[in-house]
Amino acid sequence: MAVKYIPYFPTTLDGQALLDNFVRTRRMLRYRECNKVVENIQRGMPLYEVEKTETVGSNPSDNMVVRGTCLSTCAYLKDKGTKVDLVYIDPPFASGVDYAKKVYLRRNPKIAEAIKTVETELDDVELKSFKEKLYGDIWDKERYLNWMYENLVAIKSVMSNSASIYVHLDNHIGHYVKILLDEIFGEQNFKNEIIWYYDDKFATGGSSLDKNHDVIYLYTLSNSCVENPYMIPKDEVSKRALRKKVNGKTIDVRDENGSKIIVEYAEKKIDDVWRIPRTISKNNYYDYNTQKPEELLKRCIVHSSDENMLVADFFGGSGVTAAVANRLGRRFIHSDVGVNSVQTTRDRLKKQNAEFRIMEVKDGIQLYRNPVQTMDKLKTLIKGLRNEDALDKFWEGSIVSPNDGMMPVYLPNLMDSSTRLLDKPLMNRILREAMPDLPDDTKRVIVYYIDITDEKEIKDFIHEQNNTLIEVELRDLKQILDNVVVNDEAEWHVAEAKDGFIDVWRVTIDSFQSDRVLTSIAEYNAKGRAQATNKGHEYKPLTISDEGLETIEWISVDEETSDINAQWHSSHEIFIDKLGYVTRDGKATNQFWKGFIDSDNKPLRMKIRNICGDETMYRL
Known part of the structure; x- marks a missing residue:
């Protein structure tokens, strides 16, 4: 049950155009009971208990990574009196597409032959893929617009009076949502329709024009919003006379000889067409196919916020908004309903030494x-x-x-x-x-x-x-x-050991079995066999070793408490990338994982994440 309901009833702004092709979620119900008309008001945003599951660093800025829906996160923020200064959202586009994250098998440290083949990649072609499904962008128009309307109203309720919001969409639904934005934020507060143009997309061929841009709508709540200039390099350096205003007139600035001062201009202020490549470098790509380039978010954040302001993304995805905000000295809130999003963002922020707390909305279901x-x-x-x-x-x-x-x-x-x-x-x-x-x-x-x-x-x-x-x-x-999640099974042993000349406690993983991963691989093999049979080919199935260590992505140990229900404290952790190399406590190395994790003191708990994103905690 929700703890309570936070009211956020909107008042339609006078003079705004309204969409008539969908019915907004009803907040008022009238029905006849005992010969009288009864009114029942839908109670607003459901506020559930929110549990702090981990704190990274001292976190004086109270940065947050929240696993929860946009609506439940906004209810939590509104109840706490938190006001957001800048919002960027990249919600589903109602495009009818399922989005997935690539899944890679890791190198198995217990099999010597695996050293020669350090990467096993499963393509994201449907019949040859092993994918972690993130969300389905499959909506009918009316339900999508109702859903967007509720989220936008909830977001507005936690924005500060001087806040701005960027809403990232595409050609499928953007024109409809633009009218909703006018209704909710006011047509007079519409600032820009930004065109994100990317010319590095592969041509589709055919007679129709290629679609090489998204749209981003920028709105504010008042005229007191932050609007910082953002400069980018010009294609060609230009020269022109330096000018200034005197008594309301613009005049040329001259030197002591009376000659005009000519200035070279190598930069210009951004306009509303942003040419930013869609391709993301390997070092910054997180195998999250909705991931946006950092330059895109940098422009939004620099233009519409100052240092120490609070930046929020309620459909946070790969965590690019939080990562860029942190790097630019802003406070941040990342929210997403998917556990993969929270894990990807946590690991990303940890690598750049960010400080934050992880919160989970206890909404009565175990997703x-x-x-x-x-x-x-x-x-x-x-x-x-x-x-x-x-x-x-x-x-x-x-x-x-x-x-x-x-x-x-x-x-x-x-x-x-x-x-x-x-x-x-x-x-x-x-x-x-x-x-x-x-x-x-x-x-x-x-x-x-x-x-x-x-x-x-x-x-x-x-x-x-x-x-x-x-x-x-x-x-x-x-x-x-409650029957959906099945915990993974692991066997390990703990012993004192030497790391060079240093005494450490070592947890060695002897075996790891994930029912979810094995099920996914079985489905992958079944599709592969069917495809091979249809083409008359021999199929070589994907197999997992008896130890199953190649299905582990991340391990963390806690030296502070053995209480399974306590907030997690990561004393030490390792992340194994798709090539088998280890990132230890946020620092990348060129070493392969050797099947263990070391700790300064005797570890009391361990948490293991499999390659599909499930995390299971064990008492050591």
Whole structure:
């Protein structure tokens, strides 16, 4: 259950154009009860408990990396009275594309032959890939705009009076969102439509014009926003007379001989077309295919903030906003619902010696890694759930019962915070919009919920307002979600050892088995075999050694406490890159991992992350 609900009701600005092709999420419900009209107000942003899971450094600036939705993070910030000075968001584009992170097997230190082949890369072609699915950018337009509207209103509620916001979109949906931005922030506060032009994209061929740009909309909340000039090199150095204003007139500046002073100009102020390559260097690429170049974020942050201001990204992805903000002396908040995003950002910030705390929103569900993977997994965990073409898209599918026949199933959308709470307004939508269009022989529907206002209250509401003969069965989704995550198994031994002339405690990993990784590899092999069979080729399956150490990406040990439930303290950590080289405590080395991690003092806990992003903690 949410702790409370933070109100953030918007007031539509006078004179603004409004989109009529979608209905904004209803905040007010009117219905008849006992011959009187009752109004029920949807209660705002759900505020859940937020747990601090790790602090890196002393963190005097209170920088944050938050695992949570945009809405829940904004609820937390608003409740704490935190105000953000600059927002950059790069939300899903409603482009109909699934986004994934490349997964690499690591070098196995226990197999001598692996030294000769230090990299095993799985391409991201569908039938030859091993990918970690980050999120599915698959929306219908109305749901997407409702979702964006809620997020933008929530973000506005935590912006300072002098704040600016950059909203990064593309040609699929940008023109619709521009009207929402006018409605929420005010047309008079629209500053720029920035064109990010990249000419390093491969030509697609064909007769249509290649799409080589994104759009970024810049809005402010007032005229007191920060607007610093950002200078870039000119293509060619130009010369012109130096000029100044005297008594309101612009005149040439002359030397003691009366000659004009000619100045060379090698720089110019940026305009609203930014030519920035999309390609990111190998040293800065994190195998995150939505990652943006640092120069893009640098321009936004320098232009619209000063040092020590607070910069936030609520769809943080690979953490580029937080990393650039930190490097430029700004405070930062990174928020994303995906665990891969939080891990990538943590490791990235750690490498540049940033100080921050990691927070996790305890929203009543234990996500697999991100909402998309959880939704995919749910369809296999709900016994008997099947796709049903005859049903409206409102229903996830159906379960067939011998007594009740086909039972439509409603599942909350984990990407959309507004559907996680089953309250009267949402139940009213199900009763009034979804159920009347069901087939005539439907006897029962199943409604899953993550959070509920009051089960008895909702059941009474169903009894009073259900105008159909269809029975509604409520089920708690958390009971299924709790079965989604399976911890990885590891075997190790701890002993005193020597690192050169230094006495250390050494944790040696003897074996590591990840059910999730093995399942992913089995799926990869099944696709590969099918493809090879169709082409008449022999297939060589991807295999994992008995020790399984090539499926480990990161290990950390804690010398401070053995309490599994305590906040994590990384006394020492190693990150194994895709080539097998080790980054130790944030410092890159040219050494291969040797199957162990050393600690100054006897370690009490250990945390291991597999190559797909799952982290499991062990008491040593």
